[in-house]
Amino acid sequence: MVQPFSQNGNSERSLKIVRAACPHDCPDTCAMLVTVEDGQAVRVAGDPDHPFTRGFLCTKVANYEQRTHSPDRVRTCLKREGKKGEGRFREISWDEALDEIASRFRELAESSEGAETIMPYSYCGTMGLVQSQSMDRRFFYRLGASQLDRTICASAGAAGYKATIGLTIGTDPERFHDAKLIIIWGSNTISSNVHLWPEILKAKSNGAHIICIDPRRTRTADQSDEHIAPLPGTDAALALGLMHVIFAEGLEDKDYLERYTTGAAELRSRAREYSPERVAAICGLEAETIKRMARLYATMKPSVIRINYGLQRHAGGGMAVRTISCLPAITGAWRDPSGGILLSTSGTFPLNYQALERSDLMPERTPRTLNMSQLGDALTSVDDPPVRALYVYNSNPAAVAPDQAKVIEGLERGDLFTVVHEQFMTDTADYADIVLPATTQLEHFDLHKAYGHLYLVINERAIAPLHEAKCNSEVFRLLAERMGFKEECFKDSDEEIARQAIASDHPALRGITLEALREHGWMRLNLPETFAPFAEGNFPTLSGKCELYSEMLEAQGLPAVPEFIPPNESKQSAPKVAHHYPLALISPAAHAFLNSSFANLPKQLRQELRPFVEINPVDAEARGIVDGDVVRAFNERGSCTLHAVVTTRAREGVVVSPSVWWNKLSPGRVNINQLTSQKLTDMGGGATFYDALVEIEKQEEGMRN
Structure with missing residues (x-):
């Protein structure tokens, strides 16, 4: 609906405010208000009345009118x-x-x-x-x-989650503030899900403990009570290590497991294989860290996990999400509206996709x-x-x-x-x-x-x-x-x-x-105010239960019970490749970009400055690299030029290059995806962006900036 904008005086200017929605690939889908003056958008602001997005816009979308009225638009x-x-x-x-x-x-x-x-x-x-x-x-x-399998972002995680839960339905984000333990797993919430952060801060002010699990020390990790940095692609092993401790110490919710799950005995048996010591060696962590986290997770209630899509962009990405998604059923976290796990709310929306897409228009032969x-x-x-x-x-x-x-x-x-x-x-x-x-x-x-x-959220045409x-x-x-x-x-x-x-x-x-x-x-959505979707089971699976054992995955030739699937490229899984390219590369979203959107706009370019790679001081010293050096990152697929940021934000053995820069705005007109692979994930056919080994070398002295 278009709302009038009141004017005083005799001005002949035409002003109106139009309701809009942020269109970009972010969980938050902000409600916006667009001020239009004489047919031109002059201001884009958040709608303060929206209960979740609350009138705040992120740095990417604030000043969106500048994107619309950019002189660089394609005009004809x-x-x-x-x-x-x-x-x-x-x-x-x-x-x-x-x-x-x-x-x-x-x-x-x-x-x-x-x-x-x-x-x-x-x-x-x-x-x-x-x-x-x-x-x-x-x-x-x-x-x-030809049909397109749209897999580049989320398909592996969605497949793993659905194999366990049934649909991408999880904890109501508006109930996070009542949790006592919040685990942010593979999510840089402050950069990529910022409107959840006030819920987390409210929980923290009420005494909640916040754990961030991420190979990189992100902005979110800085603001959490605890940061745990496993090696990339080892999250399933970490989750199995938590299960090992929970089962071994009798901290599981036996009643919930018996009534609302399938395969609890098989999962218990699998978890025995993943002692804290074994998991510590896989993940590059201390065994005591795994034990302590398991006890916190099982005893601090309600506990909720915010899992995101970064951790599913490797060979075992689908199984990683599946394994983590089993945890709330083991501890009975689903019993509370503020407990459980959230990957995505998309499965909660029962929209009429057949009417939208009309797949019946396809020819007889698909x-x-x-x-x-x-x-x-x-x-x-x-x-x-x-x-x-x-x-x-x-x-x-x-x-x-x-x-x-x-x-x-x-x-x-x-x-x-x-x-x-x-x-x-x-x-x-x-x-x-x-x-x-x-x-x-x-x-x-x-x-x-x-x-x-x-x-x-509705988006009206403003201009x-x-x-x-x-x-x-x-x-x-x-x-x-x-x-x-x-x-x-x-x-x-x-x-x-x-x-x-x-x-x-x-x-x-x-x-x-x-x-x-x-x-x-x-x-x-017309849901109960205290939405606890699986407090009494009722999972949207064939069995109606949380499927710790999945016959569907077994029929596909995948492990029926959660298992750690190593990355395609790591020191442990590919030692010959690692001999030449010993550093694990991840390329998470840059704070001011959203994929490659906004990566050509002056404001965002000023914020990000230039393509860079974070490298741990130990790895930098071994290569004679100092902060600010121009370096070449390379592997058998290609190479690109970056500026080195020497920092402990990257753990030893891991390098981080925030993305996605446009090629034409990058040195040599190529970006970090020169180094990534077309190999697919274990399930869902997803991309393995964070499953790449590289080497980094210093460029000639004259190129240092």
């Missing part, structure tokens, strides 16, 4: 004139661009190889239900294009699926049939996809027809044949669910699209028309799509309508 449709990657284009009209895209797609669809030669590529440039997963899915389903985390291979190795057209939106794969050299090799193919729908000339846009100007969040309508709270920009849904409507698709669903307006998304008889959506959302700006 563009057609490539130079070589791919050069970034030389000429302006063309929308009609010319759409006609060429439709013509090329039609030609490929009617060829002997068929529409599977066309590959869509998108992720979470916007998280909106309308602009991210409605008209686009309908279009590519109807076309019969098209193949390509994994977005293996884009390099998809563009260079897949030949049955080869990918001949790539349509990129809501993503910047040239910067964010793993094994970057292979991705760039694919994007450089002269026979690959590439379309990029973008707000800015990203690294990927430089390789496009056609670039289409995209709207920002202030220029289109959308509806958002959160994955870090329990509210739906008309700038220049010649069009939103995703409109572009796919126009392409569907040019392709001759006659289905009525391609005529649905954005508002109709939003209504379809919430059209459900599920009790959690009772009373939630588009009209009510427009009036209030946001609405909480």
Whole structure:
């Protein structure tokens, strides 16, 4: 709903305040208020009335109007004139661009190889239900294009969690303040989930103990009572070590295990294999640390774990999340509304995804699926049939996809027809044949669910699209028309799509309508005020119980009972590789960036300064590196240039390079994803960004800065 902004005096200025939602890939999905003056967005602020986000915006989204009105926006449709990657284009009209895209797609669809030669590529440039997963899915389903397995962020953890809990349902974030022990596991909450932090601080003021588990000493670790830094990729072993102590000392909740779980005996047997001493050797910790943490977790109640997606970006990532997710059932932490575990709230939203996406539009033979985390291979190795057209939106794969050299090799193919729908000339846009100007969040309508709270949030269009920009849904409507698709669903307006998304008889959506959302700006799911989803079992699994033993995983050839799966690349699992590349690399989100979003804006660039790598003083001294040196990080996949920050924030043997920098704004026009791998996780087909061994060497003295 658009609210008037009162004015005194006789000013003729037109002022209004419009309700909006932050669109970016963050759990918090902030409710926002946009001040519009004479058709221009002049201020973006948080909505102080939202119960969870409370009017505060993070450093990334504060001043969002500057992103919308940036002089660097793509203004018109563009057609490539130079070589791919050069970034030389000429302006063309929308009609010319759409006609060429439709013509090329039609030609490929009617060829002997068929529409599977066309590959869509998108992720979470916007998280909106309308602009991210409605008209686009309908279009590519109807076309019969290759399907995209969207795995690059969260699929491994989601698979592991669902194998245990059933759906991504967990502790209500608004109840964290009543917990007595909070374990923040693989989450830099202050940088990437900041609106949960006040709940944690309130708990701390009430006497709660806060433990942060992270290989790096983050901002969140600084503010916690305790920081535990295991080696990357060893979290499952740590969780099994905690179980060992809990079972050995009789600290488990036997009643909860008996009534509401399957496989407790098998898990107890597995945990016996993971003594604190063995786990200490795997994780690079002290055995006493593991024992003390286990006792705290089992005895301080209510206890809650905030687990996040960083720890699932390695070979055993799915099993790591699964193993940690077993802990609340062992101690009965689910009994209390402030106990349990939270990975994501997304499974709590019973939205009508079939109506949104219309998978029934697919041809009778289901098209193949390509994994977005293996884009390099998809563009260079897949030949049955080869990918001949790539349509990129809501993503910047040239910067964010793993094994970057292979991705760039694919994007450089002269026979690959590439379309990029973008707000800015990203690294990927430089390789496009056609670039289409995209709207920002202030220029289109959308509806958002959160994955870090329990509210739906509306996003009204605050201003008309700038220049010649069009939103995703409109572009796919126009392409569907040019392709001759006659289905009525391609005529649905954005508002109709939003209504379809919430059209459900599920009790959690009772009373939630588009009209009510427009009036209030946001609405909480229709859940009990004291939401304790598994206090009496009722897990959304086939057994109705927390599945400590998973027959589903067993059928997939995976361990039925939680087990530690080592990283692909570590000193313990790959000693020959480690001989040449002895340092474990992780590349978490930079504080001022969100993936590669915001990584081209002046404010955020000033905050991050330059691409850097944190290295422990012991590792730095062994290589003759001092703080500020220009260094080369490298492995068998590639290399990149970074500035060294010598600090104990990185534990010995681990280096940390916050990301994701644009290639074109990085030394040598490459970023840290030169070093990451296309190998997939154990379950969910996820990316293994944090499973890479590297070496670092000092560059010549003349390059020191």
